[in-house]
Amino acid sequence: MTDDFDDLDAMLAPSAVALAPAVELVTAEEFIADLERLLPLVRTLVAGFSGNRIRMDSPAERERLFRLRSLATDVLSSLSLVPATIERVFLTAAISVGAEVVPVPGTSGVRYEKPKGDYVTQAHPLRVELLRISALDGSPTLEEIDAAVKEVKTLKPNHAHINKLAKTYGGEVKAAIDKHRQWVAPEPERGRVRFPEPEGGTR
Numbered sequence: 001m002t003d004d005f006d007d008l009d010a011m012l013a014p015s016a017v018a019l020a021p022a023v024e025l026v027t028a029e030e031f032i033a034d035l036e037r038l039l040p041l042v043r044t045l046v047a048g049f050s051g052n053r054i055r056m057d058s059p060a061e062r063e064r065l066f067r068l069r070s071l072a073t074d075v076l077s078s079l080s081l082v083p084a085t086i087e088r089v090f091l092t093a094a095i096s097v098g099a100e101v102v103p104v105p106g107t108s109g110v111r112y113e114k115p116k117g118d119y120v121t122q123a124h125p126l127r128v129e130l131l132r133i134s135a136l137d138g139s140p141t142l143e144e145i146d147a148a149v150k151e152v153k154t155l156k157p158n159h160a161h162i163n164k165l166a167k168t169y170g171g172e173v174k175a176a177i178d179k180h181r182q183w184v185a186p187e188p189e190r191g192r193v194r195f196p197e198p199e200g201g202t203r
Contacts, residue, residue, distance in 0.1 A: 091193050126157070162177055
């Protein structure tokens, strides 16, 4: 793996979020400056409103509360797009250069967590073949087969037990497993990035 991010801007250009021509582009620096300026006002408004005695006996007040809730929901919904966009950019960066950690000055970096792959198993044919093998000399046992490919309404493979059968018996048993089960590697985009906690806790 590598953490070479010298050409990060050029590399990520195709993944930029498409915006309508009428939307004025805002840099991260400008966004941070505006949010840092607005945040104290928002906190003051929230604290003052939360500490206020809200009266529900006025239809006009109920209407204002309803509108305030809609506005607050709109703000939260809009802001929720920001972390999602940033996470997607970091995810793309990590995948593009094969990095386990995207370095961020002053932090331990943003860690890329690979998605987990899974098996695609033809459970019924596998169980039938394992039972055929077992009928010859009792290996693997019926109990082991039941644990590996449990028969319920539909057959449900237990990959830990299937892997154990392959390791214990090898040979024909492993060949039967390999024939009826394939490993499907996950798409890297199904992974996620984990951001470090800011020093001193949440601001």
